Amino acid sequence: MPNISKEHIPPPSNDQTKISIFWFRHDLRIEDNTALAEALDSDFPVLPIFIFDSLILNELPEDDARVSFIHQSILLIKESLKDHGSDILCLAGEPVTIWRELISKFNIAAVYTNKDYEPYAIGRDKKIAEMLAKKDILFFSFKDQVIYEENEIVKADKEPYTVFTPYKNKWLAKFKEENPIQLKTPKLNKLYKVNYPAMTLEDIGFKKSDIVVQDFDLTRLDLYGDHRDFPYEDATSHLSPHLRFGTIGIRQLIGQIDKKHAIFLSELIWREFFMQILFHFPHVITQNFRSKYDGIKWRNNREEFRLWCEGKTGYPMVDAGMRQLNKTGFMHNRVRMITAGFLCKHLLIDWRWGESYFAEKLLDYELSSNNGNWQWAAGTGCDAAPYFRIFNPLSQQKKFDKDFRYIRKWIPEFDSFEYPDPIVEHKFARERALEAYKIGIES
Template identity: 55%
Template sequence: MKHPINIFWFRRDLRLEDNCGLYHALDMNVPVLPIFIFDTEILEKLPKNDARVTFIHDTLQTMRSKLQKKYRSTMALLHGTPKDVFAQLVKEYNIKTVITNHDYEPYARARDTEIKHFLSKRHIDFISFKDQVIFEKNEIVKADDDPYVVYTPYMKRWKEKFKTSHLKTFDTKTHLNNLVKQANLPNLSLSDIGFTRSDQKVAPYNTAPELIEAYESKRNFPAKDATSKLGPHLRFGTVSIRDIVKRALAEKNETFWQELIWREFFMQILWHFPHTVNQSFKPKYDRIEWRNNESEFKAWCEGKTGYPLVDAGMRQLNQTGFMHNRVRMLVGSFLCKHLLIDWRWGEAYFAEKLHDYDMASNVGNWQWVAGSGVDAAPYFRIFNPTTQIEKFDRNLEYVRTWCPDFQELTYPPPIVEHKFARERCLEAYKSALE
């Protein structure tokens, strides 16, 4: 008779410390087998040198080594569809419960429903916990239980409801001896899952007190290294959101804190309105007749539009997997408004390139610049890519770094004239919306 075990399934929570689901799994008095599944449903859509896959793999190897050295245990790295993986696991082990943390994206919700159903037919419980946000689902809603679709009232309600008890640390360290004592669990190399090591590195995050303190005054200037680079780490859970909110509160920086609330705002929008992944939140915006010129889209992707700040942003993205947030707004607006290219094209390109890609924030922000989303910029707000340089990169430090050829004869002329593009955009939007 096999001894009963529980399984903890790592997903967007790649850390051993302050992990809510892992803590509860370890507290159940049944040995815990930790697993991570390289999901073929996700991997097959990615470039074979994807930096995020390299980052995930390296993070998991670090976690495995720590478990082997300190706890005589490790983690099983598995490859396949989650259903196929669990079909194999139930043959090998006497599983009582599978524990994980909530995931809110449409694919993840469908996947978890399928796994829960599969396990329940075998009398195995499936339990998940809130871990990657402070508030989720219906926890911040209006008095009539409708979701907020405007950020400011959502943010105010979030702050009203917030208590320091929401930042309770889940002390997993004291329980890690409850892991299954087995040091030869399956491991996988990058090549085992069909990937090669990326040349790009996911940047470490910076939440030093001086960065948070100066965040509001410096965050809009892309030449300054003044942003936290937290995106990928919150996306993959290599850091706890509770820890980051504590740091923001310690420095009493409202702007930094409110950026964290923006993240949760977009996550609850995606939860309540999953159709916004590929449909405009405001349906009439799907009537816009996009030009969708493929050669112009290619020029935008390659940073060859003839507008230095736009091109600098796209080249930074292509070379590093990161783009400063102020520049993201400009390049997004330029694609939708100047070139009249569907926001979904840009969203898909960012999804492939950004290290910090998160579906909720990416979709939310792209719909924001297109004017089609919740709490969006009005459609007649069209950033001027030339005056944006004067505002945010007056000394051309950022432009010179990423677009050093902008004064060369080989630099392309502007792909479209600003005044003409603005008028064309206003006409296209008016025709669709009236």
């Protein structure tokens, strides 16, 4: 694991020009970037920055594909800014320490950034805003990575929704009434005129990953509604990493889809639903959303967990999905549901183990969606699949990969004696899970 320190902070600047700073985070683009546009409308030249957060990165492997993608996206931004005589200042270390250094080096009037809704980020921003305030530096944050944030879609009594369908209906009604797709186009003529050497992956203790984030093609969405459940057809959008890191904005995206993409729009609304769940119920990070499931006695067999991770359970849809994840950082959405349900209900392994593994591997890892979907699969979350709904992976294969095309793509030894027998029989596992959940609820 890398060990990032503040050694990568540039030497002090002698230029005391009063500036605004725009802080890139999950918005790695120039087009339709709310906080960047607002900063450039301010009275001062704008210096864009990005911070490689050591508190996050020190927990990652040195070839983490997401870090490579972030780094590549920053280089693209750097090239765009150079066309306007400016640059992005890349820094590495703990954010509070970085900001203390920035305050000492620049004459900062205000800091602009787009909101982040995860608990760690909320706490980080609170500390930094308080530190800036002591120096009379304004801190502005803006809604950018969602259409509607945590308190904009609520019930009549102002309480948050915990069931998706009424949330979705309220979201769609509000969207139709307001038509909020108004793009923010930054005016790049007010950028701070600077030039910085590029920070390499090696500078922050990383190396380039062999896994590459796929480009997205919005024409693929025409296939989404009818073909999204068939993993071999690969008819999903591949947009999720780009939404996660903001290389495309949610307003840009929704502005380019139409009524025939209603199913895809529903998936985007699920994303915002889980984000507001995480905001209002942060205990879900480590606990069941529904406490009545706290009594479940998970088996947590480490050898069976290893076989699940490696795609060697003897259940082809599960194994193909896990191998796709391990090799590419991506897993088809239908298969995510199958693999997660299998871990929790066939093997009776705590959903937190699986969620943590997905968090390590997924290119599109987003805490709220990962947590929400894992708790859905386990039956412990809000609006979850009922605990007695236990998918048969073999039936799922017959329905969604009947010709074994997806399976053979990811399991080359599938038709040989090398492929293992199932580690547990479905009927036995189902009855065991039903009994464990029933006892857990009653305890």
